[in-house]
Amino acid sequence: MIEVQHLTKRYGPVTAVDDVSFKAERGEILGFLGPNGAGKTTTMRVLTGYMPATDGKAIVAGYDVLEQPVEAKRRTGYLPETPPLYPDMTVEDYLAFCARIKGVPRLERAGRLQSVMEKTQIADVRKRHCGKLSKGYKQRVGLAQALLHNPDVLILDEPTAGLDPKQQNETRRLIKGLGGDHTIILSTHILPEVSQTCNRIVIINRGRVVAVDTPDNLTARLRGSETMYVQVDAMGADAEGTLSSVPGVTHVSQSDRRDGIVGYQVESEAGRDVRRQLASTVVGNGWGLLELRPMRMSLEEIFLQIITTEDAAAAPEAAPAEVTNE
């Protein structure tokens, strides 16, 4: 449905997107993840035909965006980073105008308008001027505009930015619900959002694709070893050496210490469960076992790990890329 081949975009001397390739199948929700300035917006702008690529090809719904822009655009809905609203127009007038330029047949317009306003829950502000809406409503009117012509492909640039947590959840649920019929690319720098909504993740950093995989596979791929968190009351003794000697344990490091109670991070060989031995060792020494739990790498850590290794490899002297989390 969406195919991007060796896409490159340069702004003068600056390369914003560098040889990016990926694919999205029909009905798939693809998450575009990367720090600010990684090239997410640029890639999306090329896909929507807003700007041409310097090199490479982008095919949307079977049409090359450069060769047959009008056909490709007819099948694409786009929500830019800032919702493109006319402040002097009412929500209803705005959507009617959008429906008209997107080629929704005259007789279907009223029906489509009604249905997208219900879907995005903006029917209550239909008579208000776009410029007077709150950020959350603006965002949803922008989303409504993208859905109007029932496009095959939806491209959403940070669709939940500026929404409160409740609205964020509703929007995510809405996007997830659209997944079956539409192919969706959504960009975000909010990690839980991708793991909740997306089937596949493209991690992009400094204009390059760093990883493409499902959220589960990404998590698994990066978990080379298992890590446990063990909190011990060792009555003043040093438990680190004892814990290291447990069979299967590869590395032990102290992570926190308070009033003689020490927390350790215990790494073990992959696929080997050392919880029983750890517990019996601690208890066997007469210490108090206060906590024992596996530490899962969150997507956040994976992401940070991927982009920091990438940055270190690319430019050792450069400062780590700025990452914004929520």
Next chain:
Amino acid sequence: MNNILAIAHKELKGYFASPIAYVVIGLYAVMFGYFFYALLLYFDRQSMQMAGLGGGGGAVNVNEQLIRPVFLNTTVIFLFILPMVTMRTYSEEKRSGTIELLLTAPLTDFQIIAGKFLGAMGLYAAMLAITVPHIGLLFYLGNPEWVPIVITYLGLLLMGGCFISVGLFISSLTKNQIVAVMATFTVFLMLWVINWIASFTGPRTQEVLNYLSITDHLDDFTRGVIDTKHLVYYLSFISFGLYLTMRSVDTERWRG
């Protein structure tokens, strides 16, 4: 065509949703009214004098001595007002990001530009409509010929089209409306006075300069003459302005 009209309709509504349309039309009405009144007084005295000399009222021609000077003199108002109409056409869309909506909708650049052009022309036509009652009054009081008047309006529409196409182009170059308005005004003024130095130059240059002057071409229209020379000039000027706008929008895309 439907797409062009959709954009034109949106533009026109945009003018009337903001104070721009009312300010522009209001200012024009005040200035035109004053010009009309002043020239009417002048015309009145002239015809009195003619009558006093025994020539009779028939010696003065309403078309030639009142309507034509009114329109030729009031074109200067457009010089100030039309930049205000065109300044926001592109600048505003770029600043607010709505240009992303237009450029990612299934529209061609030409449809967007033609729509914006027609929208601005609509507002301009509304300004011209303000002058109709004044002229209508003359039909009530006197007996002017209507054909030259219709042709004058045609000429005014074409002349305004030239200004608007240049204004669109300049607006497409910048995000800043003040820059757009000042640059447009300067270009209009230059096109206005470009033939002032004509009589000081050689015959060839003189011809070129006279040909370039936008207002010079209006003269024949106000006499009630449709000369293809002037039609060609105005239409090619408009096409060129719109073409430049298209190039500018396209270049902007590549530059990103």
